[in-house]
Amino acid sequence: MAVRIFNLVSVTAICGIILLFTTLWNLQSRTGYLDLLRLSNETGVNDKTSIDIDIEDGVEANLNATIEEAQLKSRPSFTEIGRKYGTDKVTNHHYNYMYEKYLEPMRDKPLKMLEIGLGCDMDYGPGASYHTWLEFFPNVDMYYIEYDAKCVEKWAVNVTNAKIFTGDQGDPAFLHSFVAQSGGGFDIIVDDGGHHMEQQIHSLNILFDIVLPGGIYFCEDLGTSYDIAHGGNTPGRKSMMQMIAELLNDLNTNIWLGPTQINEVASQMRSLECGEEICAFFKKELER
Structure with a gap:
């Protein structure tokens, strides 16, 4: 030998x-x-x-x-990293099952990612998910949308590896401005923002368009669709879960009605998967 x-x-x-x-x-x-x-x-x-x-x-x-x-x-899993930084994605919620299933295969790729919500309203303060994502994805180009300007100003020194845009995700004008300034082209978008119906619905309608082919859009905290304080469970007012039901319907009628007669988001979707309080929307890949 x-x-x-x-x-x-x-x-x-x-x-x-x-x-x-x-x-x-x-x-x-x-x-x-x-x-x-x-x-x-x-x-x-x-x-x-x-x-x-x-x-x-x-x-x-x-x-x-x-x-x-x-x-x-x-190396540590998403669950282990999340527990290390104390994010409620793996403590109060169980989003780690969805994230480990779909994001682990993407872990070492160069990625462009947006998370809506820095966590300024959390009891433990902002930044838990920020640190979790940075450790989980070693090659990520991180973006944030956060509506709390004072919180952003205070924490900007700690969030040195991300670009933060201040504004309300429920404001379509702000979202279009973000699209223009960020350049779009995101591999992953995670909506962990204000959880109000207009915020979740406007964000998906506008931002899904800038998810890259084969990319994934996640929406967390879907239980707020049944909470009046967040605009859910209100007669005459569409909830995010109602929109998801419509998307699922459109996804299965697309072959009969054609893409021009269904929701624009559904026309770009390959599939939709939901877990406990979270759904993942998968963008169609490029046609070969």
């Missing part, structure tokens, strides 16, 4: 390599190989260590790449 070793960064790493070599003689499968890599990672071999191993049976292994793979699998 020919072995080439270079760029060892510590005595601890050397000890890890010795342990690795002792065990590699019994290597029979890639599954066993990955187990060894996890062991070497625990003993000090890191992603700065580059090792090439030629095994007599012809198996070529790049430890650097596989150790990185093992590290990615062992």
Whole structure:
């Protein structure tokens, strides 16, 4: 067996390599190989260590790449990160199930993301979801919409890795201004704003248009559709859940009525999925 070793960064790493070599003689499968890599990672071999191993049976292994793979699998989940920063997305609510299902595969991609609501009205103060998103998405270009100007001014020094636009998401003129200034083209939009019916409905109607093909728009706190204080459960006033029901209907009649006769949002949707107090609206991919 020919072995080439270079760029060892510590005595601890050397000890890890010795342990690795002792065990590699019994290597029979890639599954066993990955187990060894996890062991070497625990003993000090890191992603700065580059090792090439030629095994007599012809198996070529790049430890650097596989150790990185093992590290990615062992990194904290959205749920764990959310608990770390105390966001109610994973404490009072259970949005983590939806986010881990659909956002984990996008985690390492360069993304442009908008969240409506900095959390200025939360008991624990703003920024919990901001820090959660930044740690979960290492390559994210983050945008925020927040209506509380005083809160934004106070917290701007702490929110250095995001662009914040101050205004009411229930104001169509403001939303159109945001579209023009931000340039659109968002991979992900999360509505965690004021939760009032006009705010949720106007935001989806206007901002879904700037979600990229294949992107996702999430709307949280849909339980407010049944709360009079938020404009829900009010005769003669459409709730967000009623709009979602209409979109679902349009999505299934599209083939018969054509895209010009249904809601514009529905004409751009590929699918719609709802969980507990949250729905995800999936933008159609580009036609091939």
